[in-house]
Amino acid sequence: MNQTMHKASPISLTMSELTTLLSSSGFIFEIFISLLVLHLIYQRLRRRVKVYLLDFTCYRAPDSNRLPMSTLLETIYLANQIDQESIDFQARILERSWLSNQTSIPPSLTEIPLKKSLTSVQTETMTTIFTSVDDLLKKNKISPRSIDILITNCSLHAPTPSLSAMVINKFHMRSNIKSFNLSGMGCAAGILSVSLANDLVKVHRGSLALIVSTEALNTHWYIGKDRSMLLTNCLFRMGAAAVLMSSNDQDRGNAKYELLHVVRTNKAKDDRAYQCIYQDTDSELKQGVSITKDVISVAGDVLKMNLSTLGPLVLPYLELLQYVICKIYKPSSTYTPNFKKAFEHFCIHTGGRAVIQAMEMNLNLKKEDIEPSKMTLHRFGNTSSSSVWYALSYLEAKRRVKRGDKVLQIAFGSGFKCNSAVWRCIREVEPDTDNKWLDFIESYPVDVPDSISIRPC
Structure with missing residues (x-):
């Protein structure tokens, strides 16, 4: 049979x-x-999106605002508004507070009679906020009109117009600036502001955010007899911090730190936690902020919740494995992961001696780990939401922060809240002339006695 072959x-x-x-x-x-x-x-x-901390500055009051403990007790005594028993109680708290005679309060609180007014508190907040912002912008040669996002936080003073509007007015910032004012958020609001700025600069890429954290003492200085409210007079002092954050990759070369994590824990649903720091009036209708005895145990509970979220993000795998194995085979064990394997430095909110000691115990820290916070409490007192920045400034003044080091900032606040932020140093940090510790840093750390004697009035 013949077949015909077809070629393509x-x-x-x-x-x-x-x-x-x-x-x-x-x-x-x-x-x-x-x-x-x-x-x-x-x-x-x-x-x-990477978020950077370009720079920050802290407020340091002039020496004329300095409040020696004996002066505070004398002022309280001469004001003749509370009884001797309440004065003696404050003296005992001050003796064990770790605060020095270098801490500061607004001049209006040392006047007799005590001058509590809207004008006085406005002067106080304008002084701390404007000075901090002006120092930061001048140091970094940044125009106020370059700021894209502004966040202010102050718990106890919420005027109209807001503090953020006050800053915009003072520095003639742009009309399209995104501004936010946080009030009533407690001492943890500084890190909460970092969290808000982190979210905003990620959405608005390449933007520059300015955070201003402060607290107002004047109108909420307590002059009653309730001991839980008298504690605030013994611990809180004048302070503020201004912080620049950016999501612009071109700013990396000038930035000090990169933000790695922010963890926020809020336990306001629990009545005991909600009421342990509470603004109220006493039996004589005098206004103050009550700090109950539950605050330390509540802080410990919220700290554990915060660290249970933070731990898996930062701890080495072997440390996590050891913790998990311990929980499986010894459920009742109180084993705490070694967070020193994750961080080189700790900046703990200077809420008071008891807060710092509780953190030292719960995290198994050494004396050198709590040194920045202890020295900050000693020199500046509890400056509320800005305190973690004073502690970081101390580390920079001591030249301890090296490239690659990780820093944990952790703060507690009313609500009850525990907020933490993790930073990684991305360049060698040398203290500059604007560091508020620099002119006396050589004398630190100092020996802080557990108790001192204050001559009674």
């Missing part, structure tokens, strides 16, 4: 067919380029 004919294209093919190829090429561009955009979008 060579391809021949007419001019019109060639033109059609080239046209379709161009269309395919355009599709390819479009897909490539979309892929590049997607890769850029999915890339983690």
Whole structure:
């Protein structure tokens, strides 16, 4: 049987067919380029936005605002508004507070009679906020109009217009600036502001955020007899901090730190936690902030909740494995992971001697680990939401922060809240002339006795 073999004919294209093919190829090429561009955009979008801490500065009151403990007790005595028993109680608290005679309060609180007024508290907040912001912007040669996001936080003073509006007015910032004012958020509001700024600069890429943290003492200085409210007079002092954060990659070369994690824990749903720090009036209708005896145990509970979230993010795998094994085979064990394997430095909120000691015990820290916070409490007192920045400033003044080091900032506040922030140092940090510790840092650390004697009035 004969089979006919057919060979394929060579391809021949007419001019019109060639033109059609080239046209379709161009269309395919355009599709390819479009897909490539979309892929590049997607890769850029999915890339983690890095957030940097460019710089920060802390407020240091003039020496004329200094409040020796004996002066405080004398002022209270001469004001003749509370009984001797309440004065003696404050003296005992001050003797064991770790505060020095260098801490400061607004001048209005040392006047007799005590001057508590809206004018006085406005002067106080304008002094701390404006000085901090002005120092920070001048030091970094940044125009106020370069600020894209402004966040202010002050728990006990919420005027109208707000503190953020006050800053915008003073420094003539842009009309389209994104401004936020946080009030009533307690001493943890400084890190809460960092969390808010972190979210905002990630959404608005390449933006520059300014955070201002302070507390107002004047209108909420307590002059009654309730001991839980008298504690605030013994611990809180004048202070503020201004912080610059950016998500612009071009700022990395000038930045000090990169933000790695922020963890926020809020236990306000629990009545005991909600009421342990509470603004109220006493039996004589005098206003104050009550700090109950539950605050330390509540702080310990919320700290554990916060660290249970933070731990898996920062602890080495072997340390996590050891912790898990311990919990499986010894459920009743109180084993605490070694957070010193995750961090080189700790900046603990200077809520008071009891708070710092509780953190030392709960985290198994050494004396050198709590030194920045202990010295901050001794020199500046409890400056509320800005205290963690004073502690970090201490570390910088001591030249202890090296490139690659990780810093944990952790603060507690009413609500009850525990907030933590993790920073990684990305360049060698040398103290500058604006560091408020610098002119006396050589005398620190100092020996802080557990108790001192104050001559009674």
